[in-house]
Amino acid sequence: MGRRAGIASFIGTSVEWYDFYIYGTASALVFGQLFFPVATPAVGILVSFATFWVGFLARPLGGILFGHLGDRIGRKKTLVTTLLLMGVTTVAIGLLPTYASIGLWAPLLLVLLRVVQGLAVGGEWGGAVLIATEHAPKNRGILSGAWAQQGSPSGQILSSLAFTIAAQLPDEDFYSWGWRVPFLASAVLVVLGLVIRLSVTEPPALEQVRKSGNTARFPLLDVLRSHTLLVVLGVFACSIAFSAAYFKNTFAVSWATNEVGFDRETFMTVVLVASITQFVVQPFGAVLASKFDVRRVVTVLLLAELPAMPLMFVLISTGSFAWSVVGMIVATIPHVMFYAVVAGVLAQSFPARVRYTAISLSYGLAGTLLGGTTPMIGQALLTASGSIVPVIGWALATVLMSLFGVRALLARAPGPDDDEPERQTALAGSDEK
Template sequence: MSAHPPDASRSVPPPRGKPRKAAVAAWIGSALEYYDFFIYGSAAALIFPRVFFDPAHPATATLISLGTFGVAYATRPLGALVLGHLGDRLGRRRVMVLTLVLMGVSTFLIGCLPTYDQIGAPAPVLLVLMRMLQGVSAAGEQAGAGSMTLEHAPEDRRGYYSSFTLNGTQAGQILATLVFIPVATLPDDLLHTWGWRIPFLLSALVAVAGYVIRRNLEETPFFRRESAEGTPAGLPLVHLLRDHWADVLRVVAAATVATVSTIFTVWALSYATSDAVGLGRTPMLWVGVSANAVALVAIPLWARLSDRIGRKPVFLIGSLGSGVMIFAYLGAISTGSYPLVFLAGLAFFGVVYSAANGIWPALYGEMFSTRVRLSGMAIGTQIGFAVGGFAVSFAARIAGPDGDGWVRVAIFTAAFCALSSLAVATGRETHRTPTAELGAKGEPAGGGDGNGGDPAGTGSPRSVPA
């Protein structure tokens, strides 16, 4: 039973979506946006401690630099409130254009900033301000793209099409690392003067490309119908907190699995290239490229599996498996063996983590109705992601003065994997619930039978009015 009284208009199905076009736009846009976001992570681990902070205290500079990586996650909940509201009132497409342009501009400006040697203390302050703008932009990108692809997708392939958002994110991470590999090989004097600026200045292209790609993307059929009926009127946040507060909390807890990504991408890179281990910058960057390349293949496969067997079991494979594999990966780094690091990194981040990472847009998006979907996804994920962002700084502290306490960092990461697993395991299965009934109140999502309202277990969604 729906949370809102049925009316005649509900018996008319929405127009057919354009899943391929929406998926391509989400993939390309997310790749461009997260290229910007992830080049900051590489720079925070390898470059910024010497460029934006006092070089007389390298250990402190590294700690603070990694802390600035997490600053973006502090502003993401605020960005989620604003962009989620705009997306549920004005449409997904407008938010997707806005987020990409904002990310491109703020990243380009990082490449123009004066350094600590040039202006002293104001340099890191300006860096933090630009990082905060990156966080605001990122807050709406994945929720907007995820909502767009989910609402365009056929009901039996929502997981697959929604996964293009995260697949694009992984591609952006590959692109960011590939750009940084030749930059990282520059002599230190060139690297720390002008070389580090190149990846950031390239973001001018991101802003232009993002506008061109997304300006002509059609709004989703479900949002168009909601708008025609006047449903999005009012404040989506009020409806969200009244009708979906439990789902928001569930998404917050589940989204803390993102700690795996930030520990792998930033802290492990810093640890591996530190004096405690002494691995080279370039080989470790190639670990990230290789793992993300594997993820490009693994994510759609896991997502397609979730369309067949459900979101919950696939997510749990990824979250629980990551809680185990973090020990294998950090342990491999501690040995200083490049073959072990590559093997563990590919299995951990490329395969296992992709099970959780690739299907969360569908898993989280299916918890909410159209009128609050972008707000619910954005707010819930960004609070959870904020934990993951600051996990890097906390890991640097618990690793000890020499930075080699990897077991403590692994336990810390595994704890969040357990929390996210518990949140999802106690939730509803929604992979067979018709799109128009997602987020409906008054009955368990999916019909409460584990078959998405298909009591006979035939594997087909219910035939109901859209």
């Protein structure tokens, strides 16, 4: 069941992230022109990125809502709900009339649908991580959590591929109907995800909580009362997981196509290559963390990202396809290997009775504060200064946030209400080796 749970987690998060990433790409390429045409191009992109952020604003609410359901009624039922909600919303965006057809209703409906997307993905990630980690053998929580994390590069590959193909169309066709195809294709992926997800049972950890009568009546209140500091550290730990991703596949797409001089299909190919690299390399972060001291592994990976992130921007600024690919790959490797580890670290930092709510809240708040704001802050800094240097400065700040957060999180011993002794062993990693 552990392997089946991992596969179900991977398939489900792939679909969810595909849906979420295609919105980010569309916000960089088309939404400014089609839904906010009254603004100047730069302002239109900034407003478009603001709607991108709206989805992240809703994520903590989704984490609280679906975390409550996941801790109370079960992981499986909750995950089926989030997958359906995300799929229906994404298809609806693909059918949405533009500003030219219905005026102000178009951006208003776009924002509303983005909010629903945020609610869905806010409840998806935590449950997917738990389906994988709570079915995992003892001491393999971090390694199993990497299954859920693989959904991110898979979704990115699918979304990049979809828009790379759509971008081959003539401008008239691309802006009239081509951009809609990636959204409508989500329906097929959702059906596949549901078939896989319905075959999984509830994790043993949750069943133990139910049998003991220790189910949390109000998980959020329990989290805020007993685990607030861990949630805050979790937010910091997750910051680079969000900021690096959206610097690459959202802000960089806009910057490269509007400022540097890339055409959209060429730079989407750069993003696609980076996404494939992520898919191949990312699991090795979890492998390293399962074999060596996890604190040392995450420290080395994040320190490596400090020079890699500025290098990416410098190489993209050359306007060279080859150097841009090199920059993207170099910046991708350290942060995605860290991303593979952070899910397991978070899952093992909270007791099972409130785990869904706690990790969803940590991850959702990180997305709101440090993920969804990334393209918007990046564009604002670029517009205000006319230079990419302040953007690089902000990128480096988010790396340091993660370094502080994850080390502090790992340094904290499990609390007295730890209901699973194996969590202590897993958190210690291979310190005993």
